[in-house]
Amino acid sequence: MRIRVRVNGRDYQQEAPDHWTLLRFLREGLGLTGTKEGCGAGECGACTIIMDGLTVNSCLVLAPEADGTVIETIEGEAVAGELSPLQRAFHKHHAVQCGFCTPAMILSIKAFLRTNPRPTVREIQEAIEGNFCRCTGYQQIIEAVQEVTGQREGQEELGHA
Amino acid sequence: MLENVPAAELSCVGRGVERIDTVEKLSGAAYYTGDLRFPGMLFAKVKRSPHAKARIARIDTHKARALPGVHAVLTGADLDVRVGLYLVDKYVLARDVVRHFGEAVAAVAAETPEIARKAVDLIEVDYEPMTPVLDPAKAIENGAPLVHPDLGSYDYVKEVFSPVGGTNIANLSKYRKGDVDKAFAEADLVVEREYTNPSVQHVPMETHVTVGQWQPGDKIQLWTSAQSPFTVRNLFCHAFKLSHNQVRVFIPYVGGGFGGKAGIHLEPLACSLSRAAGGRPVKIQATREEEFSLLPCRSGLVNRIKTALTKDGRILAQQMTMLWDAGAYADYAVNVTRASGYSAAGPYEIPAARIDAYTVYTNKPFGTAYRGFGHVEFSWGTERHMTVLARAIGMDPLEFRKRNALRPGSITLTGEVIREHTGNVTRCMETVAKAIGYGEELTPEWQQRELETGRRIGKSVVALHKAPAMPPFTGTAVVLRMNEDGTVIANLSLTEIGAGTYTSLAQIIAEALKFPIERIKVPVENDTDRDPYDWQTVASKGLMLCGNAAILAARDLLGKAYDMAAQVLRANHCDLDHDADRIFVRHNPECQVPFRALAVGYAYPNGNGIGGPLVGVGRYIAQGLTNLDKETGQGLPALYWTYGAHGLVVEVDPVTGEYDVLKVASAFDVGKAINPSAVRGQIIGGMIQGLGTAMCEGYIYDANGKLLNPNFTDNKIPTSLDMPAEIEAFVVETPQVDGPFGARGVGEHSMIAICGALGNAIQDACGADLTKMPIRAEDVWRALETAGPLLESSATIRNRAACNTRER
Incomplete structure (x- = not known):
């Protein structure tokens, strides 16, 4: 069917097979390959985008x-x-290593901060629980979020013994 | 090459500069292999075995071939091609028999993924199921069904490995040191235990993906999510009997590897399909489910350890039998067996040792390299065992470790002498012990918490070591090219799989040239036709070897620039110096020429030219290492040792077995942290990945060898909610004499021994005696049900009055 969407402020109208996922439509239909597929089953969150604010x-x-x-x-x-x-x-x-989970991580946090601009660490952890990251161990991601929310200044240091 | 520059004089090395590959990853602009599309590109799907072992009686592909849109259908009968890293044992597609659940028996390339899937479903395969061998202990018994009846005829690397034909033993590595029997006879105490690990999946967020094109005229191009472009090329050429000039491998951005992409995997199949489809490019991307069983995992391990010790806490001897459950193909498992064998003592001095490490074929998905290369697995057993030994003689486990730790003058299992500059494992242990308050009374808050929740807090400190597992002659090269504006591009063939090595290398190059890092570009994508050779991106060796090559390349480039400048300035080479922008005469600094004017050759005002474009070449190869004696394991395998330690605090509910990790502190002797922020990322990221192994990950099979949990619902990996409440990362910096600016690698080490840290802290908290990975709440509960009364903890000193009220 013909799909009309507004993506990142730009209007698109394009045919897509009915069985295509939105992920595939974005990647193959619109050429927006920044959104990644990690599992195809809704388990890893690598394909997270914001649709109508959610x-x-x-x-x-x-x-x-x-x-x-x-x-x-x-x-x-x-x-x-x-x-x-x-x-x-x-x-x-x-907060980025291999980068494959990064676009989705950014989108999850972006949507979350709109509703909770000064979250606790626990709330940040809950917000990104559905976004797997195999590289960073999440710590530096959380530190990055805290800087954006004004809850942290400067970089966490590596200890020198 | 230790440049011996005082830290205060370093301008770029030692600073946590931002990564050079982050902006494109943050903006969605970075192209990973799966993002690429080519004109005429076809999509491949594979037909996979539902059996662990079966004879393929018949494959009928007629219906699949007849489906419109299908361009190629291949079965094992079409491809008499075997591939293998060290032991050539694997057909591209199974021929005659399948050896593990999920093995590919046929493949299709079609115009869309849907057509390819439909065609795969139309392929009919008749199997005659056979009895699989699934337990490595049973697999090495006489008369066990053979996974590879033809093992004795396979080609393998004869200098290093010892397969035993007519058995399921793909390799046996032996290590012998001292008089073991005498030591056991003289011991005050002998403790023997067995520790086990299941297979574990790497879970890179990007599944394996390859686009292969086999053009007419046998010209082959590959775009692939691989860690080691030259290994892919080399093994591909060997398998298909092609010249290295005929195969070109491109590596776009890679979405995580962790060893799972170190070897060669989907590349031969993609290219074979392309050849069959007349040269159209063919893309194969593994589904997440395929990632678990079509692609390799980490080998399982059964680790039997028998130790002789004195009652005052000295280890006299250790005997170890390691059964590595390699699954159906040898891949890296034979080398995991070798490398973990020579490290198996951990960072401790064992005066006498007898270690037999077996790589055992079974009918399961096969094992490959995984961050830590065997050390995560065996350190679960050895670090649990160290605490068991300490408790057996009533000694504090940390004191016991320190008493037996490697120190200058110690001799390793293979006969290497540890030196002052090898590193300081004791300092790592002391650092993390202090960070978690090991041996100190619990803080009032934590005492209160214990009282309120009924949970008990336990602590542990573990130690670890690892050397790069690599051929003794591993070499690399770096080429630096100066652009017209004085910026520099570095060509090299490590891959940037996420570890941040490229940023550290850019810092090393900037430091060596005395240029700002903004002038250094290390392009993330690799191309075997354009970049110089590197063996593989594995083993935590890249920073050291490539870093040294980069320093030499910088010197070479500067030398050539100085040659030109000496001529231009009519000065002696030895009187020249440079800063970021220009070369000048030291005693007459106004006499100068900018790098820009030299970059592509110097031109005099009248148009005469001299020199030529500035290119610097640096080559570096590991020095003085040897193969190991096959009977004794003696030799020099270690480029360097990176030592480390974890301290862990856990809180356990002694009724239900549920637990939470409250704190992990980790320290590693990295020699020199080239980029402290990147090092911190490696320490924390690997630690959490290791906690995944420790807490929840692992393959589960049914009795017939079918994998039951190939997904994230049934094989969980750590999420942000699984993080320890508190994390601290430290480095010790004992400079590596032959490391770039004193650095040694740390990419894998953070994952090692954290399993033992968790098991030991849980034992400290509640007495549960754990021997199997992973540790789920129910495993703690089961261990408690079979355990005796709570032992008084040695690592965690409680307020005794409060404690006594809660004894079980």
Whole structure:
């Protein structure tokens, strides 16, 4: 069917097979490959995007279900070539290693901070529980979020014995 | 090469600069292999065995071939090609027999993934199931069914490995030191125990993916999510009897590897399908389920340890029998067996040792390299065992470890002498012990917490070591090219799989050139046609070997620039110096020439040119290492040893067995932290990955060898909610004399021994005596049900009055 969506502020109208997932539509239909597939079963969160203000696993949403929605993906996060404050904090705190979970992690946190601008560590952990990261152990991600929320200044230091 | 520059004079090395590969990863711009599309690209799917062992009686592909949109269908009968890293034992597609659940028996390339899937479903396979061998202990018994009846005829690396034809033993590595029998006869105490680990999946967030193109004229191109482009090329060429000039391997961004992408995996199949499809590029991406059984895992281990010790806490001798459950193919498992064998003492001096490490074939998904390369698995047993030994003689487990720790003058299992500059494992232990308050009274808050919750707090300190497991002659090269504007591009063939090595290398190059890091580019993508050779991105050896090559390349580039400048400035080479922008005469600094003017050759005002484009080449190869004697294991295998320690605090409910990790402190002797923020990321990330092994991960099979949990619902990995409440990361910096700016690698080490730390802390808390990985709440509960009364903890001193009220 013909799918009309607004993605990162731009309107798209495009045909897609009915059985395509939103993930596949974004990646193959619109060429927005920043959103990744980690499991295809809604378990790992690597395909997280924001649809009408709420995060979804785009591998579990059929493309036709997204018709008429407003979608945010990682490609819309940097504005005019400038990293967003959240991206800058990830950069500074080494919150990225292989990078495969990173776009989804950013989107999950972005949606979460809209509703909870000054979260506790526990609340941050709960917010990203559905986003697996196999590299970082999450610690530096949480530190990056705390910087964005104004709850941390400077970088956590490696101890020298 | 220790540059011996005082820390205060370093401008880039030692600083936690931002990673050079992060912006594109943060913005979605980084292309991973799965993001690539090519004109005419086909999509492949595989047909996989539902049996652990079966004869393939018939495969009928007629219906699949007839399906519109299908361009190629292959079965094992079409591909008489075997591949193997050290032991060539695996067909690209199973021929005649399947040896493990999930093994590929046929594959299809079609215009869409849906057509390929449908075609796979149309392939009919008749199996005659056979009795699988699943238990490594049974697999080495006489008369056990053979996984590879032809093992005796397989090609293998004869200098290093010892397969035993007519058995399921893919390799036996032996280590002999001192008079073991005498030591056991003289011991005050002998303790023998067995510790086990299941197979574990790496779980890179990006599953294995390859695009292969076998063009007419046998010109092959591969885009693949692999850690080791040159190993993929080399093994591919050997398997298909091609020249290395015919195969080109590109590595785009890689979404995590952890050893699972170190070897060669989907590449031969993708290219074979492409050849059958007339040269159209073919993409194969493993599903998450396939990642668990089509692709390899980490080998299981049964680790029997028998130790002779004195009652004053000295280890006299140790005998170990390690049965590595390699699954159906040898892959890296034979080398895991070898490398973990020579490390198996842990960072302790064992005067006499007899170690037999077997790689055992079974009918299960096969094992490969996984971060730590065997050390995570055997350290579960050895670090549990150290605490069991200490408790047996009533000594504090940390004191017992320190008493037996390697120190200058100690001799390793293979006969290597430990030196001052090897590193300081005792300091690592002391650092983490202090960080968790080991041996101190519980804080009032924690005492209160114990009283309120009925839970009990336990502490542990464990130690670890690992050397890079690699051929003794492992070498690498780095090429630096100066651009017209004086910026520099570094070509090398490590891959940036997430560890941050490229940023550290950029720092090393910047430091060696005295340039700002912004002027150094280390392109993330690799290309075997354009980049110089590196063996593999494994073993925590990349920073050291590539770092040294990078320093030599920088010197070479500067030397050539100085040659040109000496001519331009009519000065002696030896009187020249440089800063970030220019080369100048030291005693007459106004006499200068900018790097920009030299970058692609110097041009005089009249147009005459001299020199030529500036290129620096650096080569480095491991020095003085040897193969190991096959009977005794004696020799020099270790490029260096990285030591470390974890301190762990756990809180256990002694009724239900539920527990939470309250704190982990980790310390590693990294020589020199080139990028402290990246080192911290490796320490914490690996520690959590290790906690996954410790707390919840592991393959579960039914009685027929079918894998029951190939997904994240049934094989959980740590989420953000599984983090310890408090995490601390430390480094000790005993410079590595031959390391770049004194550095040694630490990519794998944080994962090692954390399993033992958890098991020992749980025992300290509640007495549960654990011998099997992983430790789930029910495992603690079961151990408590069979255990005797609570032993008084030695690591955690409580307020005795409060404690006594809660004795079981």
